[in-house]
Amino acid sequence: MSVNIDSRVVTPGSDDFVEEAWELKETINRREDVLKQRYDFFTDAYRRSTVYCYLQDGDLIGFAAVRRDGYILFLAVDPEHRGEGIGKKLVARVADDHETITCHARTSNENALQFYEHLGFEIKRRIDDYYEDGGDAYYLKLGADVGITDRLSDLIRRS
Numbered sequence: 001m002s003v004n005i006d007s008r009v010v011t012p013g014s015d016d017f018v019e020e021a022w023e024l025k026e027t028i029n030r031r032e033d034v035l036k037q038r039y040d041f042f043t044d045a046y047r048r049s050t051v052y053c054y055l056q057d058g059d060l061i062g063f064a065a066v067r068r069d070g071y072i073l074f075l076a077v078d079p080e081h082r083g084e085g086i087g088k089k090l091v092a093r094v095a096d097d098h099e100t101i102t103c104h105a106r107t108s109n110e111n112a113l114q115f116y117e118h119l120g121f122e123i124k125r126r127i128d129d130y131y132e133d134g135g136d137a138y139y140l141k142l143g144a145d146v147g148i149t150d151r152l153s154d155l156i157r158r159s
Contacts (some may be wrong), residue, residue, distance in 0.1 A: 070098030100143035
C-alpha cells in the first residue's frame with residue numbers, strides 16, 4: 001500500500017478540490033453531526049479562501065480553508081487519517097502565513113475542542129445560537145501571545 005502524501009495550496013477564486021472538500025465535509029457531518037454548512041455557503045466560502053490541502057495518492061484527506069485574516073473557516077481531516085498529524089500540519093501551514101489564528105467550534109464538538117486546546121488555542125468567548133441550526137459556538141484564538149510558531153514547530157517535530 002502506497003503512502004504518498006502531497007500538500008497543495010488552492011488560491012482564492014479557484015475551484016480546485018472544492019467538490020472533494022465538500023464530500024469530505026459531508027462524510028464527517030454524517031458520522032459526527034458537525035460541519036453542517038449548506039452547499040452554497042460552503043462553496044462560496046471555499047472559493048474566497050486560501051485552502052491548504054493534503055492528498056494521499058491523489059485523494060483529499062484533509063484541508064483547511066482560511067480567510068485573509070487567519071480565520072479558519074473549515075478544518076477537516078478524513079476520520080480514517082486522524083491521529084497522523086495532518087490536522088497539526090494544516091494549522092502549522094496556516095501559522096506560517098498568519099500571526100494569529102482564530103476559528104469557531106461547536107460547544108458540543110469535543111473532538112475539535114480537544115484538538116484546538118492541545119495546539120494551544122484559547123477559548124475567548126461563547127456565542128449562543130451561532131450556527132444556523134441554533135447550535136452554540138466557542139470563539140478560539142491562537143496568537144503570538146502564546147508562542148504560535150514555536151508551539152506548532154514543537155508539535156510537528158514530535159508527531
